[in-house]
Every structure is written in structure tokens, then in C-alpha cells.
Amino acid sequence: MPIHESQLRYMEYIHRENDDRHHTDSEDAYQYDLLRLGDDRAVAESVKMFGSSLPGHLSDHPVRNFKYRFVASIALASRAAIRGGLNSERALNISDLFIQQMDRLSTVEEVKALHAEMFAFYVKEIKALHREHVYAKPVTQCISYIENHLHEPIRIATLAEVTGLNSTYLSTLFKKETGQTVSGYVLARRMEAAENMLKFSSFSYAEIAAILAFSSQSHFIRVFKQETGYTPREYRNQFFVTPEEAAAARALIPK
Helix, strand or coil: CCCHHHHHHHHHHHHCCCCCCCHHHHHHHHHHHHHHHHCHHHHHHHHHHHHHCCCCCCCCCHHHHHHHHHHHHHHHHHHHHHHHHCCCCHHHEEEHHHHHHCCCCHHHHHHHHHHHHHHHHHHHHHHHHHHCCCHHHHHHHHHHHHHHCCCCCCCCHHHHHHHHCCCHHHHHHHHHHHCCHHHHHHHHHHHHHHHHHHHHHHHHHHHHHCCCCCCCHHHHHHHHHHCCCCCCCHHHHCCCCCCHHHHHHHHHCCC
């Protein structure tokens, strides 16, 4: 159903009568500018702005109203993080995961708490970037390619094509700059991803093995045990985070 001019006029009238207004661009942008810089003050600013009555009325249902606001806010937050230097795919994947969590919430306070957690997460990501070593461009290209292709086999010849360098030289440069071989770095990133899936998802071991391009479930289990000291089953049994535990952790975030 199209929006009619009469609807807009009526909304303007109601806001004028109630002395309501939306945040100005400068008021709204400040929190995202702080996030882009990795400034911890972004979290407190986001709590203040998200709890304000000024962002507008998007739904008559209170929880749905804040959920709509959450989606709008995280869209801007993810773009601010990308402008701050965060890998775009990583920034958008973070956004997707937080929206999925938000979709399961049932109270306004839970949505507010998750919004603060979301801002804190992006700020932490930007701060980590600032602390990282500045790598040579070919190494940065390799890391970006690896991050986006953990689901498929990654060969040094492919990375050489991506960077335009000789495979031997690229291997030497990568080891010199990161302290790890290319294969060691790829394995470390796959183990990190596997740990997160075991902690936060219900993917089976076979599914995780397939997602992370291991040749078989048994191969994944053997490598995971070698690298972490746990079998995947032992790791999940010890570290799995239930939705209830995640909600309890969010409840500890200052409102």
C-alpha cells in the first residue's frame, strides 16, 4: 500500500502537537563516528541514543518498535565499522548474527542490552585493528582472501595469482610478516571458526568439517584434537553457550 501525502501531513501534525522530533543528523552520527574510531565512548552514546524517544515510532508493538530500530542502527554501525577499516564481509556477518540473536528476543530490555553489546563488539573489532601490525599489501590481500574462502581449499598458487607474486617469494614474505606459514595461518583460522561453531551453533561435526573444507569428519576430528587438545565433542560439552546463558550474559551489561 503506497504512503499518501495525507499520512505524512498527519504524522507531522501529531509530532508537532506532542513536541516530538527525530534526532538530528549530527546527534545521530556522533555514536557511529566514535564507533568508526574504536572509541569506547561509542557504547555509552549508543545506549543514550537508543533509549531515547526521539528516533521515531515504527510500530505500535513496543518490542517490535525497538527491533526495527535495532535493525536500522546495526545497518549504520556495520557501515561505520567498514569505514573504520573492518573487513566488509566480517562486518556484515557480525550484523547478520546479531540480527538473528535479536529476532529471538521478547522484551524491550533484552533488545536494548543486545544493542549495547553490538556496539561494544564493533568497537572491540576496530580497536583490535588499530593494534595489529600493518602488513605489506600482498600479505593483506592473502589474509583477506583466506578470511573469505575458509569454506574451500586454499593453495599458495591461488594466493600467488591473487597477489601477482611468485609462490616462493609470497610464502617467504607471509612467514616473515605474520610469523606463520600460509598453511599454518589457514589452519589457525579454521580452528578459530570451528571453535565458534562448536560453542555457538548446533552444526554437526560432519557439517563443520564440510563447511571448513576438511576432507572428512574423521580428518576434522583428528586435526581439532591435535590443535586444541580436545575432541570436538569434548570441546562442545565444555564450552557450549546455550541461548539462556547468552541472555544471562547480556543482562549483566549496564542499561
